[in-house]
Amino acid sequence: MKKSNLYIGILSGTSMDSIDCGIFKFSEKSCESVAFYEEKYPEIIKRVLEENNKNLIQNYETSSLNKEISNEFSKVVNNTLKSSNISPSDISAIGMHGQTISHKITSKGNSSIQLGCPITLSRKTSISVVSDFRQTDINNGGQGAPLAPLFHDFLFQKEGIDRIIVNIGGISNISFLSNKGKKVFGFDSGPGNFLIDSWMKKKFNLNFDDKGNISGSSPLNPDLVKTFLNDDYFNQPIPKSTSTEYFNYDWIQEKLKGYKLKVNDKEVLSSLTNLTAISIIQGIKNYTDNCDEIYICGGGAFNKTILKYIQMEAEKVFNKIVIVKTTEDLNFSPKKVEAGLFAWLAMSKICNTKLDYRNVTGSNQTSVLGKVFY
Structure with missing residues (x-):
């Protein structure tokens, strides 16, 4: 064949x-x-x-x-x-x-x-x-999700380096690459771009926050971020996956109902952007005390404010300088990684290659x- x-x-x-x-x-x-x-x-x-x-x-x-x-x-x-x-x-x-x-x-x-x-x-x-x-x-x-971690390991793994790949699409997923006998594993950390995009459409009549320029122009609200983080999903054990059926505009509205102080639209946007970053770093911290490198792919790789917040949160949590870059620095465009995943899955099927998702999706x-x- x-x-x-x-x-x-x-x-x-x-x-x-x-x-x-x-x-x-x-x-x-x-x-x-x-x-x-x-x-x-x-x-x-x-x-x-x-x-x-x-x-x-x-x-x-x-x-x-x-x-x-x-x-x-x-x-x-x-x-x-x-x-x-x-x-x-x-x-x-x-x-x-x-x-x-x-x-x-x-x-x-x-x-x-x-x-x-x-x-x-x-x-x-x-x-x-x-x-x-x-x-x-x-x-x-x-x-059934996430499927990316095994492909990320195939593409980006480097022995001796505790490297993490984060795909920020509508939802964010984290891949902990194999190293020194440790097996690859991963999970959905929570929202990626979808909450940000939903807020942009409703409040700014724009499809997305280009390069994170609008969120970057406003201070975030730490108390509002804490309100967003007060959600059972973030504390669920792995394996775990989620979707935009859960993290969507209605979710934002529900959280804002429980927040008594007045906030403007840009403040909410900046706080949602920070939520994506913090939930990613908290997800990483929950499963490792050592993180050398984080590489970002997916649409979120082009949001400079997300990248800035990830860098700030990573260095605060791990108390050291953490390399935060996009997969462009690993010679693979962030735009192309997910298409590569499904090409790789097709190849695995055609070549009759068994894949081990037991530490990712919970497959048996x-x-x-x-x-x-x-």
């Missing part, structure tokens, strides 16, 4: 700002970005997803959006191939992560729902598609994740 070492990863994050597609070349110990393409998320689909989320969750299997999303994905894949002068026949498989509309962890069971039709994507690109990674993990007793066994669609 395997044609080459070229694989495609395609996804759209919880923020729904773009569809990201990358072509990656793998060897036994490396991943090279061959091409990368991103396209603005279609406004019509975005609006339907935002306005009809609850109905979609109940009827996701029959929703026409499955094909519509895959039609958009196929356009992006074909544009990526065309712009890089690569033939579909040169690609071994596409790793597809559809649009997440629900991710719930409960005592009754775990579920993760993504919209998208892998068969449609395969037929419109003439490439096999690997998908349903989270569902396989859930079937193995795991939470090593397993080959995903299903192949033609």
